[in-house]
Amino acid sequence: MTDHERRQDTDAAPLRRIDRRANGEIGPTERLAMNRTGSFDWDLDARTLDIDEAGLAVFGVDPETFDSRPGALVERLEPAERARLDVTIDEAITGGSNSYNVHFRVPLEDGTTQWTHVQARILRSKDGKAHRIVGVVRDATAEVTHSAFVLDLEKRRQRQTNIVERTTSAMSRAVTVDDVTAALTGPGGLARLGADGLALGLVENSSLNIVALSGESLEALDGLGSGDLERNLPLADAIRSGRPRFITSLAALARRYPVLEPHLGKLRFRAAAYLPLVAQARSLGGLALFYRERTVFNADERILCLGLAAIVAQSLQRAMLFDEEREFATQLQSAMLPPRIQDIEGGEIAVRYHAAWSGRQVGGDWYDVIALPKNRYGLVVGDVQGHDTHAAAIMGQLRIALRAYAAEGHPPATVLARASRFLSELDTDRFATCTYAQVDLATGAARVVRAGHLGPLIRHTDGRVGSPQVRGGLPLGISTEFQDEEYPETRLDLVPGETFVLYTDGLVEEPGADLDAGVQALRNEVSAGPAGAEALADHLSDRLWERWGSGDDVALLVLRRSPDVGSSHAPRLHQYIHQADPEGLSDARAIVRQALADWDMAEFADDAELVTGELLVNVLLHTEGGAVLSLEVLPEPVRRIRLSVQDRSSAWPRRRTPGETSTSGRGLLLLDAVATRWGIEPRGEGKAVWCEIGPAPPPPTAPASAAAEQAPPAGQR
Template identity: 65%
Template sequence: MTARNRSVRSGYDPRVGPILALGRPPETEIGPGERLAMNGMGSFDWDLDQGVLELDEAALRVFDLRPGEFDGRPESLVLRVPPEEGARVDYALRRALQAGRRTYGGYFQVTRRDGAKQWSHTQGTILRDKRGNAYRIVGIVRDATDELTHTPDVRVSRPAGERQSLAPIVRLTTEALSRAVTVEEVTAVLTGAGGLERFGADGLALGLVEGGNLRIVGVSGEPVAGMSGLSPRRLDGALPLGEAVMTQRPRFVSSFAELGERFPAVLPYVAAMDELNAAAFLPLVAQARSIGGLALFYRSGDVFTHTHRELCAALAAIVAQSLQRAMLFDREREFATGLQAAMLPRDVPRFDGADIAVRYHTASSGREVGGDWYDVVALPQNRVGLVVGDVQGHDTHAAAVMGQLRIALRAYAAEGHPPSTVLARASRFLAELDTERFATCAYAELDLTGGSVRAARAGHLGPLVRHTDGRTGWPHVRGGLPLGLATALDLHEFPETRLDLVPGETLVFCTDGLVEERDLDITIGMEALAAAVRDGPDEAEELADHLADNLWERWGSQDDVALLILRRDPDPGTSRAPRMHSYVHQADPEGLADARLALRQALEAWQLAELADDLEVAAGELLVNVLLHTEGGAVMTLEVLPEPVRRVRLTVQDRSSVWPRRRSPGEAATSGRGLLMIEALAIHWGVEPRGDGKAVWCEFGPESQRSLLG
């Protein structure tokens, strides 16, 4: 049973108030939902993980929305809540999320269907999981006009049947258009929710002049919905809107029959508008040039008084000025973004053994561009250089500096210099450009054969790593000052951090626009990025699309964003000889336990669970030895050897050149028994050199279990 049916059956109709039920006072039948509705309150349920917002009927009335007008997406409320109003509540919510509070609340204005402003209030309870992450918000929303509004209602009171005056229409339309910056936003104001009510019309069509053609770019109103699929038509005067654009004179039509006689080409369209009887075709003229046309349609044929026509002309002039400003903005932004795109690498090289994806996202507002960039450099000996950076400023100068710095840094990397030297030389180059700008940058060099990574930072975020089991983490990568500033202060130290990227793991580099928002701690954005990467798809291209869809739209970034993702191809071995890898970072306290769990799960999947206890002991000893006695992490490899009698080989690789030695600890010693335990548990074990370090390996099988039992 719907909320509407429940309300009526219980003795209350939310549209007309309490009604008498047979044999009982209405108060005894009013439930919780009805009590909220009687006081102008509605409820909502917001699933943050799925991005779905459910509004009950009373909440829809607060927003002046019909059920069919709301699709369950929070961003769809922009039809009634202007961005600057929504930002007020959004700020309160983000502050509550940041501070870990349970509730939040705030006032905001709703623009109703007729253009009137309505003060509203919302209050929500934030539900969190065991880890403290918010996953759901349940709350109420209500009409707060009586509390906060002390001026007369801006809606125009008029007798039933009297058409709305155009004076408030002009005022409200001017107010709405003043916030529209792009042509798309201007079109949304004219054709979106409340557009027809502001114009006092029953149908609307907006056309723009493009290369001698008139193209319909926006339609509103059910009677004229068929016009949305019209292809561009030549401006030849065959249609009334085209004639108005060509002559720059409006045409008012009170009879569609007469319209068909004057314009035979319009007859197919008129036949589909049997509900309409009058229309106004208004040219949109700016600086003596026709830039488009606006058609307003009415069911009544007697609406065009002298005052009405003058106000329609004034309305068209306002729309024309807004469109001209928006067209200029779009052209300037297209030029700026084109310059930015030209400065970025046209193609990203591809490598065997790795999957790479890049994305660049311009800021959501403003005509200027930033200096964010990414780059991928092919290096000798199957290595690849990964670069992400951001030049200070948001203008074409920042983009120009970025282009020069990107090329210089690419050249230094291609010469074979280590990351610390690449950043130091780039800093000197930027300082010599005779610019006061500085830049942040992160550079990493990856050996695709062994998976070793050498990373350095210059005032920038380090990489995010997603491990093969789905865990994500921000490894501690040491860094120096931003490029340019380091040279000015004569501090050219950019220490390197050594990491390992095992097959199947992913590196994610980004600029701060993806994780930083004004007035909020950057750690909130970093946690959101880590969660999105953890829950995203495996492939680099699909993961990049996932981050773009979920984070750029969620944060509504006011800054440019550069994103670079590299994933090493998985190395599962074969069905007869499967293989798994795991990297344990020295600064990751949970890495050791996670590696043991991954080892046991792999053995169970390979139907070798009987070896799990011995292998887990051996892995723990070898990994702890690396974490305690070396300055880096460890790569653990577990593989099944393709022999008639299957054996399992465990290998732990580190970057230390010191080989382990067997000792004879005394009875009171607390260490020195690791190799003795491995020698007792394993069939064979040994040490071999690997690059700039070593690998300790040991093999297990049925023979090792028999020796222990004996």
């Protein structure tokens, strides 16, 4: 009990009544009483409460029994309500406040509860001590109830607004029918709709196909909705009639649709809304929403369900139209690309095309493999500006033109110059980039040109991946406009077992990242991927294109020259060292040493590494191209090493006698000192310097020409 109650109980005083007017006039007090409002005067010093009859009526107290004690009123309250009232009064008095107001519940004799409101003013003496509290007390049940109703209504309306906003936002991002289905059934889909389960059915000809079910226990209905649209089922009924069906009793549902009765016992829902999906007078399907707790659909809830159905219907119509356009565009793109890639002799080839995940999934990327005379092949990967059917149409024309120019036997530079002229003459403002290579798999020779495109990658036999410095020109179309159709060729060599990779920028463009980082990621994956062309193409597609979530289309071409593995008794390797590769020389020496260790011939590693460095340095310093290093073990009866370095220079080395201060001229002397024998052989457009390291071969059974062992020196390194 509070101090105020103790004071009130121990020292009661006579009740002071409020005067009422005479003469039949309705005074202020009567007017307040008619509105269940009374007044009171609480003397804190005398510990008495003077309250009029109207105030006592608010508390449900008989005036004849009231003894002026404040405790006589508050003791009727529930303990929690009494404690809250005491705290409010005490805080106002001790805190120096001049007023307070509080709502509390008063239990009535009929078992109901009345909301009561007290608004009071605290009167204080000059020293600030509270001595009286005067105020009014009134029945606030109607006010509080109305306020609670308004708050509840506002909450329901806000919830409905949130449902519409979230659903609209999710549907606005849905492009395809699969996107719409994912938005409805994916994480948060049911919460966005404010439902506990859903079923989505689409009309196909005269059939209904249930394409999505979401919600616990709905698997009991799996297979029931699909089929003839004339079946007596609620969703089909709503679609046929074009009118929604609101079900609040599963028993009523079973009576109307008997085929559902055996399955309703497995459902955990009490209500359902079956809604037709109609857009522009076309019936697209139906949406069923299921609820666990709902037992009635008021007007606002029905309007909400119809609004959700309209949003889903509009999204489905847009998605269906997009899917139809995409299918047409994809078929057009497929028709523009080569239907198949022919088998090639001396290697294996794989191509991949991936449409963009955004837009109409069609663009200007393309690939091609062109059979050329003398068992050569033209390889091209390119990209026409834009991602639409116009870009695909231009790509098809350009691909055919480039194929025709290549088939005529023109060198790569001429092929691209003519292709640029062709694109410039088309009625378009689009340009194109591409990389084109003519490859001879018999020799491994490759002639590469670029038109504003990314250069190729080469995966070496040891797994290293290089980016050869291929010179380039302007994009096709632009080069003709600027009268600069110069496309310089770069000569490369593919040794047996090496892989040549061409690609478009969609494979290396990661949103928000630098292009160089994407190219490096591609190099890493090419190095880590499997050796076969088909397997490597799949590996790159899985790890990169899907990894970026590409909004761009991708063309990929992988060519692998057939490996020359030798045998267990006579193994061999080949390695190309590009002139612009600063680490190529040290890598080649390391490869030679490791190979000899693997072949159990480590005792020859020092001599072989020394000769490798000498021959490669001569090529890289004195010629304009790279070199092909070949290392093999000659078979029995005497196992020894044969090492060869091939280049494209026609100048042969000649023996010299260097002076003491000379820094060159000792290469052939070193070769004489280390090798068992050595020689020079013509190879196509260049030559090969070879040597054998190891035990001397057995004497020949027949005379052999000395010239066969060692070619005459000519030229100078």
